[in-house]
Amino acid sequence: MNKKAIHFLSALSLLISGGADAAYELNLKSPVTEIAGQIYDLHMLIVYICLGIFVVVFGIMFYSLYKHRKSVGHQAAQFHEHHTLEIIWTIIPAVILLAIAFPATKTIFAMKDTSAADMSVKVTGYQWKWEYDYLDKNVKFISNLSTSQDQIDNKEEKGENYLLEVDNPMVVPVGKKVRVILTASDVIHAWWVPEFGVKQDAIPGFIKETWFKADKEGTYRGQCAELCGKAHGFMPIVVEVVSEEKYNTWLVAKAEEAAAGAAGADKEWTKEDLLAKGKTVYEKNCAVCHQANGAGLPPAFPAITGSKIALGAIFGPDGKYMPDSHIDRLLNGKGVMPAWKALLNDVEIASVITYTRQALGNAATVDPIVQPAQIKAAR
């Protein structure tokens, strides 16, 4: 029996059995913060209240449907109002609402209280990746989806965390209040981790904040929750909650990694090294729009193969890069193209420029390769 048939049968068996299978998650994820716990309880409270009302109201309706039928000879009464009844069924729901509003209000105040945080992380949404900036820690990195395109295209078996895995997860210490400062560079995104009970829009040009304090170590996965274009479904959020020690070790390692990356800008790179590095940078950051083969998706995302920018001159007679040149476009972006100077280091930008000028069917003759030092100088 093939996989499709198994899926189909399991779907059918759920309909019959009522869903005892663990794969069928029916409720909110198990909370790991106090706020998420309160949300969970609030939701259950409302569900039970609604269920109660549901049973009473539709119990009455189905009783009536059964008893007051013409086919069993029931004669229609002709009443059409009853003031006491009408007042009662206006007041009772209002009282029930008050009972729900009270705990909900308390939770809202708690959710909005971002004071006395132990640490702050600035999170920026980009089409279609997240950037994490640990303020005052000198740690800043991009977090990309790490699921392969082949898995998405059904050419490869899908992994356990399909679409919910990233190359660089956010790492935070357990039991610490983390203030998350959110913004976006292009369109609105939303940063959502269900287990934390946190969902906040990231709005370009504005700073919004939220917070969480995870009580349990583990890896928690969320997704962008605001439609942000083509790859909206492909920019997950992964947060690893670890012990304080592990967190400190991670911080040091991340800072060293960044320093090593920056150091690469000072040496002369060979064309082969640039091309090899450029290919990985391209596939991670550029292929989502310009496609792996450089053909793009015109008109929204132009082709790189044969592009005037990728083949044309970069530097003017004064030795500086020209407006609308390859370096200008990479550093400063234009329209949907992000300004990569904030996202990639000198080596990455130089190598991906070199790669796109010499691969993907291109062979630029003017300014054929670009060195990291040139990018450093151009910033």
Added chain:
Amino acid sequence: MSTTTAAHHDDHAHGHPTGLMRWVKSTNHKDIGTMYLWFSFTMFMFAGALAMGIRAELFQPGLQFVQPEVFNQLTTLHGLIMIFGAIMPAFVGFANWQIPLMIGAPDMAFPRLNNQSFWLLIPAAILLVASFFVPGGAAAGGWTMYPPLSVQGGMSVDMTIFAIHILGISSIVGSINIITTILNMRAPGMTLMKMPMFVWTWLITAYLLIAAMPVLAGAVTMLITDRHFGTHFFNAAGGGDPVLFQHVFWFFGHPEVYIMILPAFGILSTIIPTFARKPLFGYASMVYATAAIAVLSFVVWAHHMFTTGMPVAGQLFFMYSTMLISVPTGVKVFNWLATMWRGSMTFETPMLFSIAVVFLFTIGGFSGLVCAILPVDIQLQDTYYVVAHFHYVLFSGAAMSIMGGVYYWLPKWTGHMYDETLGKWHFWTTTIAFNVTFFPMHFTGLAGMPRRIPDYSQQFAEFNMISSLGAFALGISQLLFLYVVIKCIKGGKKATNQVWEGAHGLEWTVASPAPFHTFETPPQVK
């Protein structure tokens, strides 16, 4: 429905055009109502086909049929066309057919305006459908068109905005016509508090339309000037605010929800008393509840924006006002139950649809209450839970009321009884398939599946497959609807004037099918 007697109008001094020109130039409320209904059904099938594309892609994890950018076009246009092309025109179709018949008026107050408001729909529909074929494809930023994403889109976004402007003009003109007709052309003796409930709900809906549509026009106009004329209403870099669009949009958007549901309430309040053979319970409280819902609908808009990060005071205000709406809505549900209570019920197709709507709309109301609770909404906003919620209110609320209404009045429109067996088949397949499609979405949403994504992690695979199977069945069921309607137009058992044993009101005093001209002499209402 084109069977209105040819012999009848010969004895009138003013003959009217026949053939195609009869429809193009029509100033007759019945013909225009018919055109509205057919237009609506066409758009319903088109937008439904887009939904089939969505569900086919979501049948399994991975990308199978469409690329993500095309998927976003499907969801965007599915929403826009269902709302502006299917649901709203269907209710205007009912208004055209039924309001003059129900209040004893010979026609609408402004027949030529009526013709214009219908024919404006056609260019708007062409713009929306054609936008799939322009470079870059159709608008893909969601039906809500939030900037800055919608500013990135191609020329299809401009076509969509232009279509919205045209549809807005059509709605406003239509509403003015409806209000004028109701306020000025009621038969002698029909006071406002004697009007059929359907007329009341439409009167209030028309005011909502006049208040809300210009707001939407303003929002999309700012969008188009941001796109092309260098303004920065929604661009923070130029001193604007992307969230301003959301405020303006939802100031329209929430009343819009009630624009799509109040006439449905009117249809239920007509059908249920007929088949319970008992007067509508709490007529006056029904009118007040409708008005209360309409007023409240203007002060709840930001509950669509709980995750934008408003100040606490704003969050609390919009949470409380939203919760409050459930009170008048509850009153309506209780009134329908009390109408059924101790009646003498029969279960013809219109009644089946009405009972299902009361039942399923209430489920949509419950999930609405869950979403109203701000902390819970933080988890549910932009997930499949919301998709489940609004399909429970818009499909099993609005669309199924429309179906019930069509079955209810079809004999009056065509002069024939529809095929009851097939009607019931349509009812059961629709209701079951609808629930199979949308009920599991509550679970996928709770478990954390965001909406508007073309691919999902494997934990959601089972429920999505069930939803897709349900959706395909739901789509196919509507072909049966088309068949039943065509069969009824072509022939069937002759309908009596009263059609239904328990039916009361002026529309049931005229012949079936309703003659081309009715109530040329106003009837007297006691």
